[in-house]
Amino acid sequence: MGNEAEIRPSSDEQLMVAFVNGSESAFDELVNRYAPKITNFVYRQVAHFATAEEIAQDTFLAVFRKKHTYNPDYRFSSWVYKIAVNMCRMHFRKLKSLPATVSIEESREDGRVSLDAVLVDGSDSPVAALSRKDAEQRLQEAIVSLPLKQRQVFTLSFYEEMSYEEIARLVGCSPGTVASRKHAAVKKLAAKLRRLPAEALSSLSGAAGADVAEA
Amino acid sequence: MRCKKVQKMLTGFLDGEASLKNASLIREHLAACEECSRRLSEARKVMHWAGAWQPVESSPAFLTRLKARIRSEAEPKTSILTLWFPRARRVLAGVPAACVIFSAGYFAAVQVLGGRDEPHPGARVAKLDSVQSKGSVAADRADAQRLVLGVQKMKMVFGDKLTESAYAQLNEIQKALAVRGGSDSKDLAVVEGLQKAELLIRQGDYAGARQLLEGVEREHPEHPLSPYVRIAKVLATPQPSPGSDFLNRAYATLLQETVGDPSALYNEVTSIPQQVAQLRDYGWERIVKSADRLNPLNAWNFVERRILGGEAESR
Structure with a gap:
């Protein structure tokens, strides 16, 4: 009622300021904008959907509770990712071990990558679709097996498309360290990639990757 | 530049993080060095492979759950009604x-x-x-x-x-x-019974509320307010763990499936524990889709549309 009449501030930072000043709808909008991003970022750290959602929830709960600590001179996205990075750290500290204990199979129980879903996808032949899913599964296993710091840098850089500079600020190290962690991660992934069956990679798109598998 | 140095910088080069000077040195080197070119194409393949990890969609109920957590932490003495009302609101919206x-x-x-x-x-x-x-x-x-x-x-x-x-x-x-x-003094009796029970629920005396409501039900069966008496009985029942995302979604679905008939709604709500297993078979996707309206703003619009729409129809 009358919500339509409100003029919505557009930038994340404006929304955050509106929220600090008491607008709960600004908070809702921020959650709607960032929940998918944060959930995916965390998901790529923990490789378990339910856990990822819990951590994403904790992240936004912290945004809500600590709104007064937000400095409007900084980007909201940096702030919220920083909270998420810390939440992941806390999660792993609690686990005291990296999520080698969480199997990929288990994370599939969410029904996200079921055989059915592959088969009804329709865009590929079932065989191609299966090898594509195989490539995805092996990739998840490979990324999850990276040491936490490398995994963090790799996912922030590749999936969240952040610059080394931004990542450095986020995780609290120098851009040079980010570069070497990313490089180490790529090297480890390349080693796993070499053991990937050729058809799995080529299924990703056309001819790409075949020569790597041979190498 | 030596191969070792170039290879160390290849990832940064691909990420566009190499300085202009380094980038041109690397390009120069790559043009002449087969091994380093092979490493570069390998790193490219890794990136290509990494793109295979499809993003997941966050639950439609994300914001609603978050709000429930915020509310429950902000108001520790909150009654069960507060936790239930988002649900009740959706129910009755229909x-x-x-x-x-x-x-x-x-x-x-x-x-x-x-x-x-x-x-x-x-x-x-x-x-x-x-x-x-x-x-x-x-x-x-x-x-x-x-x-x-x-x-x-x-x-x-x-x-x-x-x-x-x-x-x-x-x-x-x-x-x-x-x-x-x-x-008819029945109306007043039912209303008063319902109101007293609501007060008891607000105070956390669920057992007392249930007892009272059962009394009202016995004395005035088949009253127009009876469905609400029965729903109040559900409200007076300790709810499943608020963290149970699955149940929340299941409720949302059931509530939406039963719009228009409080009696049917009551039956559905009370039989949920038995239906959870069925719901699993029923299809996760569909549940998630139906729960789309869990977004409060959408729910609000839904309330308006249904009620105003209903009004328009009955004219």
Whole structure:
């Protein structure tokens, strides 16, 4: 009622300021904008959907509770990712071990990558679709097996498309360290990639990757 | 540049992080060095492979769950009603507005009752008076009963937003309507029973509320308010773990599937524990899709559409 009449501030930072000043709808909008991003970022750290959602929830709960600590001179996205990075750290500290204990199979129980879903996808032949899913599964296993710091840098850089500079600020190290962690991660992934069956990679798109598998 | 140095910088080079000077040195080297070119293409393949990890979609209920957590932590003494009301709101959103005469007053009242803060207590009372005056022109018992139901619905839909005084005022209106409704003292008895039970639920005395409601049910079976008596009984039952995302979604689905019939709704809600297993078979996707309206804003629009739509249809 009358919500339509409100003029919505557009930038994340404006929304955050509106929220600090008491607008709960600004908070809702921020959650709607960032929940998918944060959930995916965390998901790529923990490789378990339910856990990822819990951590994403904790992240936004912290945004809500600590709104007064937000400095409007900084980007909201940096702030919220920083909270998420810390939440992941806390999660792993609690686990005291990296999520080698969480199997990929288990994370599939969410029904996200079921055989059915592959088969009804329709865009590929079932065989191609299966090898594509195989490539995805092996990739998840490979990324999850990276040491936490490398995994963090790799996912922030590749999936969240952040610059080394931004990542450095986020995780609290120098851009040079980010570069070497990313490089180490790529090297480890390349080693796993070499053991990937050729058809799995080529299924990703056309001819790409075949020569790597041979190498 | 030596191969070792170039290879160390290849990832950064691909990420566009190499300085202009380094980038041109690397390009120069790559043009002449087969091994380093092979490493570069390998790194490219890794990136290509990494793109295979498809993003997941966050639950449609994400914001609603978050809000529930925020509320439950902000108000530790909150009653079960507060936790239930988002659900009740969705439930009742689906119940088509039964009474046309009530709708105008309903929305007017909602506008003043909807907010926690009370900028215009005068306006609030004035609007409530208008609801009441519509009651005074109710032609007969059936009209009065519909208004009693409407107030009941309003209490349930907006229960967690009503201040104590607004709530008390609605109770008074409801009683007045029940009396005005005519000769039948049953209406008043049911209304009073329901109101006392609501108070007990607010105070956390679920057992007492259930006992009272069962008494009302026994004495006045088949009363128009009976579905609400039964729903109140559900509200007086300790709910499953609030963290149970699956159940939340399941509820949302069930509630939406049963729109339009509080009795059916009651049956569905009470049989949920038995239905969880069935729901799993029923299809996760569909549940998630149906729960789309868990977004409060959408739910709000849904309330408006259903009730206003219902009004338009019945004209």
